[in-house]
Each structure stands twice: as C-alpha cells, then as structure tokens.
Amino acid sequence: MAMTFFEELQWRGLVQDISSPELIDKLNEGGLTFYIGTDPTADSMHIGHYSSFLISKRLAQHGHHPLLLVGGATGLIGDPKPDAERPMITYEEVKHNIEGLRSQAERIFGFEVVNNYDWTKDINVIDFLRDYGKYFNVNYMLAKDKVKSRMETGITYAEFSYMILQALDFLWLFENRNCTLQVAGSDQWGNITSGIELIRKKLDRTAYGMVMPLVTDSTGKKFGKTEGNALWLDKNKTSSYEMYQYLINLEDSMIIDYLKKLTFLTPEEIMEIEKQHNEAPHLRIAHKALAKDIITGLHGAEEYEKAVKISEALFGGDLEGLTADDIMLCANQVPNIKAQDGVKMIDLLVDSKICSSRREAREMLASNAISLNNVRHNDENEIITRELAIDGKVIIIRKGKKKQYICLFD
Numbered sequence: 001m002a003m004t005f006f007e008e009l010q011w012r013g014l015v016q017d018i019s020s021p022e023l024i025d026k027l028n029e030g031g032l033t034f035y036i037g038t039d040p041t042a043d044s045m046h047i048g049h050y051s052s053f054l055i056s057k058r059l060a061q062h063g064h065h066p067l068l069l070v071g072g073a074t075g076l077i078g079d080p081k082p083d084a085e086r087p088m089i090t091y092e093e094v095k096h097n098i099e100g101l102r103s104q105a106e107r108i109f110g111f112e113v114v115n116n117y118d119w120t121k122d123i124n125v126i127d128f129l130r131d132y133g134k135y136f137n138v139n140y141m142l143a144k145d146k147v148k149s150r151m152e153t154g155i156t157y158a159e160f161s162y163m164i165l166q167a168l169d170f171l172w173l174f175e176n177r178n179c180t181l182q183v184a185g186s187d188q189w190g191n192i193t194s195g196i197e198l199i200r201k202k203l204d205r206t207a208y209g210m211v212m213p214l215v216t217d218s219t220g221k222k223f224g225k226t227e228g229n230a231l232w233l234d235k236n237k238t239s240s241y242e243m244y245q246y247l248i249n250l251e252d253s254m255i256i257d258y259l260k261k262l263t264f265l266t267p268e269e270i271m272e273i274e275k276q277h278n279e280a281p282h283l284r285i286a287h288k289a290l291a292k293d294i295i296t297g298l299h300g301a302e303e304y305e306k307a308v309k310i311s312e313a314l315f316g317g318d319l320e321g322l323t324a325d326d327i328m329l330c331a332n333q334v335p336n337i338k339a340q341d342g343v344k345m346i347d348l349l350v351d352s353k354i355c356s357s358r359r360e361a362r363e364m365l366a367s368n369a370i371s372l373n374n375v376r377h378n379d380e381n382e383i384i385t386r387e388l389a390i391d392g393k394v395i396i397i398r399k400g401k402k403k404q405y406i407c408l409f410d
Contacts, residue, residue, distance in 0.1 A: 003267070005027060005062050006028050008267065009055070012261055013212075013257060014051075014055050014058075016186045016211050016213045017189060017209075017210070018209070018210045019193065019210070023210065026181075026208070027059075030063025030064055031064065032065070033065045033067065033178050033180065033181070034064055034067070034183055035066070035069050035170075035173055035179050035181075035183070036069070036183050037166070037184065038068070039070075039071040039078070040070055040075045040100075041086075042097055042100075043099070044234035045101065045105075045232070046232050046238075047246075048222055048223060048230065049233070051185075051212065051223070052183070052184060052185050053108075053111075054261070054262060055183060056068075056183055066111045067173065067177065067179060068109070068111040069113075069173070071115075071116050071169075072116060072118070073115075073121065074162060074165050075089065075094050077159065077161065078158075078159060078162065079159075079162050079191075080146045080159040080160075086159075108233065114173070114177075116168075116172075120165065132164055132171075132198070135197075136164055136194070140197075141160065141163055144190035144194075145190055147163075147190075162191075163191055166195060167191070167194040167195040168195075168198070169195070170192075170195030170196070170198065171203075181207070181208045181210065182195060182208075182210075183209075183210050184209075188211060192209035195207065212261075215261055215262070218251060223258075231243060233298055235299050235303065239329040239330075240295050240304065240307040241306075241311065241330050242330075242333065243294070243295055244291050244307035244311060245330075245333060247287060247291040247295075248288065248291055250287060250290070252281055256274050256286060259273065259286060259289060259290055262290065273285060274286065291307075292304055309322060311330075314396060315401075316374050316398070318374075319396075322390065323390065324389075324390045324391035324392075327394045327396065328406075334405065334406050335406070336405070336406050337353075337405050337406070337408070338352075339352070342383055342384070342385055343383070343384050344380075344383060345365070345377065345381065345382040345383075345384055348384055349364070349365075352405070354397060354399055354405055362380055364399060364400075365380050366378060370398070370399060371398045372384070372396070372397055373388065373395055374396065389407075393408065393409060394406060394408060395407040
C-alpha cells in the first residue's frame with residue numbers, strides 16, 4: 001500500500017488542519033525542527049496526551065527533529081478552559097511536575113525537552129507589551145474559540161494573555177532553534193495560528209502548524225477518561241493491568257480507528273487485523289493488538305505480558321510466577337474482602353457476602369462453582385489458612401465464571 005508520509009498520516013486520521021499546503025512537501029521531505037507542548041499540570045502525562053506524542057514520534061522517525069516544550073511559564077497561568085478558569089498551581093508544584101514530565105518524555109519518546117520559563121522569566125511587563133502585545137489585535141483574540149466560549153461567563157486577563165505567551169514560545173524557538181513547525185491537538189489551533197502570525201508580523205518569515213483531531217470515543221468523550229480519572233502513562237499511577245483492562249474493553253466500533261492513530265502497526269497489518277476482527281469480534285484480536293502495542297511501547301514487553309497473565313489469572317489462568325503484589329495491581333477493579341487465618345470455608349463465603357446465605361454457599365460448593373487461586377473447592381468445613389494464599393497474603397476467589405474477589409488476610 002504505497003503512500004507518501006503525509007498520505008499515511010491522513011489515512012490514519014491524524015491530520016485535521018495544516019496552516020499551508022506547502023507544508024505537505026516539507027513533511028514528506030523530512031528535516032524540519034518542530035515542537036509539541038504540554039503544561040506541567042501533573043507530574044505524568046496521561047493517555048490523552050499519547051496520540052499527540054505519537055504523531056511527534058512518527059515525524060521523528062521520518063527525519064524531523066522534535067522538541068518537547070514543557071510550559072514552566074504558561075503552566076503558571078493556564079490555558080483557558082471552555083467553561084471555567086483553571087486553578088492556579090504553585091511554583092513548587094510546577095517545578096516538581098516539570099521534572100516528572102522531563103524524565104518521562106526522555107525515557108518513553110526520546111525527545112529533547114525545553115522549558116519556556118527559561119526565556120520568559122526575565123521579560124518585564126513593559127517589554128512584554130511593547131515587543132509582543134502590540135502585535136495582537138484584541139478583536140482577533142476575541143474571535144478565537146477558547147476565548148469566545150468564555151465571554152459570557154468571563155475570562156481573566158491572565159488567561160486572556162495565554163495566547164500571547166504561547167505565540168512568544170513559537171517565536172523564540174523559531175529564532176533560537178530554527179523551529180518552523182508546531183504540532184498539537186485540534187484544541188490548540190487558535191494558539192498555533194497566533195504564533196504563526198506573530199512570526200510573520202515581527203520577522204516577516206513563514207512558520208507552519210499542524211493539528212490532529214482529539215481522540216475520542218463514539219460519543220465524543222475524550223479518550224482515556226474513566227469516571228473522571230485519567231489513565232496515566234506512569235505505571236505507578238496507572239498499572240499496566242489497569243491500562244490493559246481499559247484497552248481490552250474499548251468499544252468495537254472505534255477499535256480500528258484507535259489502531260490507526262495509536263500504534264505503529266503498518267497499514268497492511270491493520271487491514272489484516274480489521275479483517276480478522278470483523279470475522280470474529282468476540283476474540284478481541286484488534287483490542288489485544290492495541291493493548292500490546294501501547295503497553296509495550298510505554299512500559300516494555302515484560303509489563304505487557306504480566307498484565308495479560310494477571311487478567312487471565314482472574315479467569316482461571318496460570319498463577320505461576322505471580323506475586324501478591326502483582327495480584328494487588330488489579331485490587332481496585334475487583335471486590336476486596338478480608339479474612340482471618342483459620343476461617344471455615346462456609347463462614348468466609350457468607351460473612352464476606354460472596355454468597356447471600358449458607359444455603360447458596362452450600363449449593364455453590366456442591367456444584368464446584370467456587371475456586372481458590374483457580375483450584376476448585378467443595379468442602380464447606382475446610383479451614384482456610386495463609387498457606388493457601390499467594391505469598392501468604394492473597395487468595396483469588398472465583399464464584400462461577402464471571403465473579404472474582406481478592407481475599408486479603410488480616
């Protein structure tokens with residue numbers, strides 16, 4: 001399937017807008033220095049950032065040079081949200097978050113990291129207004145979507161100035177790092193074009209911008225948001241198991257789009273997976289391919305294999321090699337119960353409400369529907385001790401085929 005680099009980006013659904021048609025040839029040729037930015041609102045990126053960073057990695061593999069801008073200055077102000085002002089964060093929080101993002105970006109993506117605080121901190125307010133503010137028409141700024149959406153509820157001058165600060169970044173990188181392209185999600189289009197305009201007005205030079213669609217589910221909800229919580233790229237915040245469970249349960253209708261946008265599988269490989277997925281969607285071949293590519297890319301093959309093994313263990317798979325700590329990675333997604341060493345089996349099942357009554361417990365045991373660490377048990381008078389537990393701490397109790405519990409010893 002012969003495609004140019006830009007055509008493949010389009011096939012993957014990674015291009016929503018570009019600032020100029022001449023950018024297409026430049027992207028195909030390679031050799032551009034470009035930047036992608038993120039503000040340090042946390043010390044880890046989340047899966048919502050992942051697609052934007054992947055397109056940057058694709059550009060890098062095609063011969064372009066990426067810079068990751070961490071907004072030590074802009075993070076202290078906050079990009080305007082469509083509906084409310086962002087809470088201010090302290091200098092100490094920003095410094096801590098920058099170090100986390102820097103190490104993460106270098107480890108996962110291999111990007112060079114720059115901090116806009118370095119070239120912004122010494123600008124005084126008069127210079128800011130004279131050297132940058134005078135190039136921005138207020139009517140132009142008011143017409144930007146993010147600002148326009150806040151006009152009824154109100155927007156502070158600090159937030160209003162964010163656009164100028166981001167444009168200043170593009171100008172500084174253009175002049176000092178020969179950076180001619182900014183890449184971002186589509187919600188940053190207004191800020192990108194402001195930077196392009198500032199470079200044109202102040203230097204009479206041409207810069208470029210490219211944005212990709214935000215990755216969402218079929219309802220338009222942002223990818224990676226689960227009950228209001230982000231899935232973090234830091235495995236200490238979101239375990240590989242949690243990531244695996246999220247990815248393996250994505251809706252079928254979107255899975256091929258996610259494979260195109262979020263993996264480095266070739267078009268031919270994706271089309272073959274799509275064919276297999278359409279023939280046997282219950283096997284979740286596409287979901288497993290997505291999970292493998294993302295988790296391996298983030299945390300390595302060993303973490304992916306462990307996530308699969310933990311998932312399979314909950315449904316009767318092999319427990320060999322898994323530790324109590326491994327099992328606890330899924331503790332917040334499986335009901336937890338506590339037990340005392342030496343408890344009788346029937347008491348454990350009823351007191352923990354795994355079974356609603358002693359009668360149900362006996363029926364479950366008699367029908368071999370209760371398993372402990374994937375071994376079936378049927379004696380209601382059996383004494384359950386730590387010796388049955390993994391590392392003397394954890395037992396996986398399964399009731400029937402679909403209900404699992406993690407039993408923790410006091």
